[in-house]
Amino acid sequence: xxxxxxxxxxxxxxxxxxxxxxxxxxxxxxxxxxxxxxxxxxxxxxxxxxxxxxxxxxxxxxxxxxxxxxxxxxxxxxxxxxxxxxxxxxxxxxxxxxxxxxxxxxxxxxxxxxxxxxxxxxxxxxxxxxxxxxxxxxxxxxxxxxxxxxxxxxxxxxxxxxxxxxxxxxxxxxxxxxxxxxxxxxxxxxxxxxxxxxxxxxxxxxxxxxxxxxxxxxxxxxxxxxxxxxxxxxxxxxxxxxxxxxxxxxxxxxxxxxxxxxxxxxxxxxxxxxxxxxxxxxxxxxxxxxxxxxxxxxxxxxxxxxxxxxxxxxxxxxxxxxxxxxxxxxxxxxxxxxxxxxxxxxxxxxxxxxxxxxxxxxxxxxxxxxxxxxxxxxxxxxxxxxxxxxxxxxxxxxxxxxxxxxxxxxxxxxxxxxxxxxxxxxxxxxxxxxxxxxxxxxxxxxxxxxxxxxxxxxxxxxxxxxxxxxxxxxxxxxxxxxxxxxxxxxxxxxxxxxxxxxxxxxxxxxxxxxxxxxxxxxxxxxxxxxxxxxxxxxxxxxxxxxxxxxxxxxxxxxxxxxxxxxxxxxxxxxxxxxxxxxxxxxxxxxxxxxxxxx
Ligand code: TNX
Numbered sequence: 001x002x003x004x005x006x007x008x009x010x011x012x013x014x015x016x017x018x019x020x021x022x023x024x025x026x027x028x029x030x031x032x033x034x035x036x037x038x039x040x041x042x043x044x045x046x047x048x049x050x051x052x053x054x055x056x057x058x059x060x061x062x063x064x065x066x067x068x069x070x071x072x073x074x075x076x077x078x079x080x081x082x083x084x085x086x087x088x089x090x091x092x093x094x095x096x097x098x099x100x101x102x103x104x105x106x107x108x109x110x111x112x113x114x115x116x117x118x119x120x121x122x123x124x125x126x127x128x129x130x131x132x133x134x135x136x137x138x139x140x141x142x143x144x145x146x147x148x149x150x151x152x153x154x155x156x157x158x159x160x161x162x163x164x165x166x167x168x169x170x171x172x173x174x175x176x177x178x179x180x181x182x183x184x185x186x187x188x189x190x191x192x193x194x195x196x197x198x199x200x201x202x203x204x205x206x207x208x209x210x211x212x213x214x215x216x217x218x219x220x221x222x223x224x225x226x227x228x229x230x231x232x233x234x235x236x237x238x239x240x241x242x243x244x245x246x247x248x249x250x251x252x253x254x255x256x257x258x259x260x261x262x263x264x265x266x267x268x269x270x271x272x273x274x275x276x277x278x279x280x281x282x283x284x285x286x287x288x289x290x291x292x293x294x295x296x297x298x299x300x301x302x303x304x305x306x307x308x309x310x311x312x313x314x315x316x317x318x319x320x321x322x323x324x325x326x327x328x329x330x331x332x333x334x335x336x337x338x339x340x341x342x343x344x345x346x347x348x349x350x351x352x353x354x355x356x357x358x359x360x361x362x363x364x365x366x367x368x369x370x371x372x373x374x375x376x377x378x379x380x381x382x383x384x385x386x387x388x389x390x391x392x393x394x395x396x397x398x399x400x401x402x403x404x405x406x407x408x409x410x411x412x413x414x415x416x417x418x419x420x421x422x423x424x425x426x427x428x429x430x431x432x433x434x435x436x437x438x439x440x441x442x443x444x445x446x447x448x449x450x451x452x453x454x455x456x457x458x459x460x461x462x463x464x465x466x467x468x469x470x471x472x473x474x475x476x477x478x479x480x481x482x483x484x485x486x487x488x489x490x491x492x493x494x495x496x497x498x499x500x501x502x503x504x505x506x507x508x509x510x511x512x513x514x515x516x517x518x519x520x521x522x523x524x525x526x527x528x529x530x531x532x533x534x535x536x537x538x539x540x541x542x543x544x545x546x547x548x549x550x551x552x553x554x555x556x557x558x559x560x561x562x563x564x565x566x567x568x569x570x571x572x573x574x575x576x577x578x579x580x581x582x583x584x585x586x587x588x589x590x591x592x593x594x595x596x597x598x
Pocket of ligand 1: 331368369399416444446457493494495
């Protein structure tokens, strides 16, 4: 029988002339006799583990459980990557996600040879990955094999294979969801960290899946935006559209026109201090998003929604006089001078600087609600704006009021109407335009959930979770076949939204509905399954401190907090028996947006 060094070591090796006594190393605590787990607990855990395979959001293309099989992460688990530096960065991202809650070291290194050793999570970038299976049954034109992945879980470990870095990242997000809820904790939890055995083969339905944040009506700083990027990446959304300019604020520094941000960025709705991103801030956002598989789409709204720019440079105004800053919420009153060459110098400089900051393909040029610009002038100014954007090597995106303007190759219209038909949009599609679906009555995250929602607007209707989920972006607009649909985006306008908790409350859980519509096949869309899977994710949001709307349509678990855990600064006292949301109760401003006319 061997005995521990503490018992004999110091005496046996004691020197003749004893040195000052060396404190004995602390005796490791003897393993505590484990109270045997009641059978029920183990069985419940097995059931919960298996259930996670059926709760992935958005629903994967195919899931094959291997009943009884599972992988357990341990302190010895390593992350191995194959396929080059891009795979290494995903390995590091995965390890960083898992270390806080597991407390495991999860070392990341390149795979040695072809076969992963046991107890490994392996991430492989392989040009030939992405089995056709994930694409089976998808209509031509909507196949997006670029972002697919395959995930295999056996007793030995986990292997994720993908053709692109984006696909590998999506596989990592799926793996995160297959781990117990506690993985979301930022403190070490005991586990056990079980991953259900089986195989997932998966690829998105649409290439473009996004959300928009209006940082113009209320400004949101860099950390707030990064946090939103994390939430998008969780649910495999791959674009963040930033509405950078509007009447109430200009939010991006433009070196050649410095007063745009200095003066135009110095206020916001209700007269707050506003703010703007320096170009370095903006690069930080772009790089952080890119690391997580999210492309930033910057929008400069033209020719309307320009009061902030005009207040900084009166020479851009039709009458040449700088208007005062605007802190209200009306729309459609401002516009740039259409017949002045100075306007086009401005557009060229701004889009040039923005294009240089933008690795992504798209530049959004707005085009909405220019109510004071007649159709001929609108056509003149937006044709030139489109050409300038294209001249910077970018693909033009605009709100769907841009439809009648000349077609440019690849041009994308963002449909925010509420009708099932729009002749101008279908004509533009016939000329080759593609469409991002953002119907106001389905995807607008600033619409109230119900009459009691303390934030938001209601001009496009009330949007509860089921309304956000139960429609098909591939067939909901006449004359816009699935092949012409580039994807789906959920815009969050911020006239009434001021804090991250408020952003999240309006975003969750509707953003997840949008994510599933963008990712999963139409055949997989099933409200009953979706609401159960949402409910299963609520404890994750609680742990991650994500605020959400406790919709009565979803059978939340009794443990769910069901309200924001991120304190909202303007929290108001709620009656004792009302579940408090942390969301301030305020008067909604009047917004007179109507999707019909430019
Ligand atoms: C319409 S959607 C707008 C925005 C408003 C929003 C409020 C669009 C292109 N324009 O200016 O903020 O409604 O819901």
